[in-house]
Amino acid sequence: MNTIANKFTHANSSSVLNEINAVQSEFASGHQLELAPSIQVPPISQPTDFLRAHTDDASNPDCKIKIAHGTTTLAFRFKEGIVVAVDSRATAGNWIASQTVNKVIRINPFLLGTMAGGAADCQYWETWLGTQCRLHELREKERISVAAASKILGNLVYEYKGMGLSMGTMVCGYTKKEGPTIYYVDSDGTRLKGDIFCVGSGQTFAYGVLDSEYKWDLTVEEALYLGKRSILAATHRDAYSGGSINLYHVTETGWVYHGNHNVGDIFWDIKEKEQSFNNVDG
Amino acid sequence: MSGYDSALSIFSPDGHVFQVEYASEAVKRGTCAVGVKGKESVVLGCEKRTTLKLQDPRITPSKICKIDNHALLAFAGLNADARILVDKARVEAQSHRLTLEDAVSIEYLTKYVAGVQQKYTQSGGVRPFGIATIIAGFDSNDTVPRLYQTEPSGVYNAWKAHAIGRSSKTVREFLEKHYEEDLSDEQTIKLTIKSLLEVVQTGAKNIEVSVLKAGNVIQKLSVDEIKKYVDEIEAEKAAEAEKKKKPRD
Numbered sequence: 337m338n339t340i341a342n343k344f345t346h347a348n349s350s351s352v353l354n355e356i357n358a359v360q361s362e363f364a365s366g367h368q369l370e371l372a373p374s375i376q377v378p379p380i381s382q383p384t385d386f387l388r389a390h391t392d393d394a395s396n397p398d399c400k401i402k403i404a405h406g407t408t409t410l411a412f413r414f415k416e417g418i419v420v421a422v423d424s425r426a427t428a429g430n431w432i433a434s435q436t437v438n439k440v441i442r443i444n445p446f447l448l449g450t451m452a453g454g455a456a457d458c459q460y461w462e463t464w465l466g467t468q469c470r471l472h473e474l475r476e477k478e479r480i481s482v483a484a485a486s487k488i489l490g491n492l493v494y495e496y497k498g499m500g501l502s503m504g505t506m507v508c509g510y511t512k513k514e515g516p517t518i519y520y521v522d523s524d525g526t527r528l529k530g531d532i533f534c535v536g537s538g539q540t541f542a543y544g545v546l547d548s549e550y551k552w553d554l555t556v557e558e559a560l561y562l563g564k565r566s567i568l569a570a571t572h573r574d575a576y577s578g579g580s581i582n583l584y585h586v587t588e589t590g591w592v593y594h595g596n597h598n599v600g601d602i603f604w605d606i607k608e609k610e611q612s613f614n615n616v617d618g
Numbered sequence: 619m620s621g622y623d624s625a626l627s628i629f630s631p632d633g634h635v636f637q638v639e640y641a642s643e644a645v646k647r648g649t650c651a652v653g654v655k656g657k658e659s660v661v662l663g664c665e666k667r668t669t670l671k672l673q674d675p676r677i678t679p680s681k682i683c684k685i686d687n688h689a690l691l692a693f694a695g696l697n698a699d700a701r702i703l704v705d706k707a708r709v710e711a712q713s714h715r716l717t718l719e720d721a722v723s724i725e726y727l728t729k730y731v732a733g734v735q736q737k738y739t740q741s742g743g744v745r746p747f748g749i750a751t752i753i754a755g756f757d758s759n760d761t762v763p764r765l766y767q768t769e770p771s772g773v774y775n776a777w778k779a780h781a782i783g784r785s786s787k788t789v790r791e792f793l794e795k796h797y798e799e800d801l802s803d804e805q806t807i808k809l810t811i812k813s814l815l816e817v818v819q820t821g822a823k824n825i826e827v828s829v830l831k832a833g834n835v836i837q838k839l840s841v842d843e844i845k846k847y848v849d850e851i852e853a854e855k856a857a858e859a860e861k862k863k864k865p866r867d
Contacts, residue, residue: 344717476723476726481718481719483719483720484717484718484719484720487717487718487719488717491717513759
């Protein structure tokens with residue numbers, strides 16, 4: 337794991353020996369084919385197929401290794417900054433592993449990362465991302481930009497492309513240079529800047545509510561409610577999302593946590609207040 | 619002493635790494651390079667060796683190298699070593715643009731070049747780079763001029779005005795005497811050329827000058843433009859000399 341991660345822990349820290357050896361071997365071997373780097377791979381003929389056969393619930397429901405999955409996360413930009421809302425359920429096949437997972441990582445007071453997909457992959461690599469962001473701050477005496485932070489994660493997962501990482505994340509933050517910014521980064525290596533993203537098994541349900549009510553000119557209160565309501569819609573219909581909703585608001589002075597809202601409780605409050613979910617018997 | 623100077627990886631008993639100090643000697647024999655910061659500009663000037671008769675001056679590489687759109691590097695010492703270091707700096711500048719989606723700051727670039735020079739003072743089988751560099755430019759979206767210098771040991775410093783290479787001590791003393799804060803572009807160029815003329819006796823054809831301004835503006839002065847400044851400076855010197863003579867009679 338570390339040999340790949342080390343490649344992205346900043347150019348300055350590459351080892352002296354590698355540099356010197358590279359110079360010397362260039363003389364020895366003539367042409368250095370830098371376009372075909374090699375990375376450590378397990379000694380199986382087709383590692384990606386092996387992984388799929390043993391862990392992919394969709395292609396093989398009888399597989400023995402169940403990776404924790406399932407989520408709805410969303411983030412959208414509006415006049416007053418960014419709202420980030422996530423659920424908190426983790427499932428392993430049909431088993432609800434936890435209803436209280438924290439799917440937002442606080443990278444620094446101005447940067448948040450959301451987690452969807454494989455829980456372990458997200459937790460590990462986003463914590464690692466936090467380390468790299470901190471190192472950047474110490475070296476450059478300046479907070480890292482959202483573009484650079486998301487690129488560190490994007491480049492890292494690209495190295496592991498095809499090897500079974502499962503991550504759909506949003507890197508959200510505010511810097512003076514960029515303003516409020518959201519980057520969607522996934523384990524295919526996709527990295528997109530955008531204003532609205534919903535990620536996870538329940539994303540389509542969240543998009544339904546979010547897209548129909550979204551406006552750039554929402555107030556902070558309206559936007560937070562919209563985020564919460566979109567996740568609620570997803571937890572209602574997606575079996576793999578639920579538990580509670582965590583809300584964040586990112587402003588020019590950093591992110592603000594807006595509480596943990598248990599779905600079981602607020603569902604009934606919202607059903608009564610909005611007069612919605614009328615097919616559910618009160 | 620002689621026992622401790624042949625290998626790079628050992629200290630002498632009194633704390634010297636002689637190979638690094640000998641590298642500085644190589645720098646002192648290289649052609650002079652000067653950098654001066656003004657209010658809104660940085661000017662780099664270099665001494666050009668007299669071209670031999672059959673040498674083609676139009677395509678012989680200059681000593682002031684562009685690292686990126688906003689940064690220039692001038693050096694003193696072994697030209698071949700400089701070529702390698704300049705290329706590393708160029709690659710790092712692009713690599714930074716790729717991974718951080720932003721241009722390098724001048725300090726970052728300097729730190730990198732100095733870091734490479736330091737790496738080569740602490741391993742076996744290699745010798746230090748025999749060059750000192752002056753790195754000048756502006757950070758992106760910034761109007762503050764930056765000027766840094768690195769040396770073979772890997773030390774780097776920020777300067778308001780500095781000179782390296784042959785007779786750099788003379789030039790530095792001249793700069794200390796005549797440097798003022800917030801010089802205009804014209805005054806900065808003039809000061810650079812004037813300080814170079816202290817050591818380059820043969821005039822405009824052996825000087826090259828580049829001017830940097832905020833917003834990726836890099837301007838290389840032509841021989842005629844330099845000659846204009848030189849003539850102005852000579853005229854002023856003559857006038858000064860005249861004034862000094864007069865009270866005598």
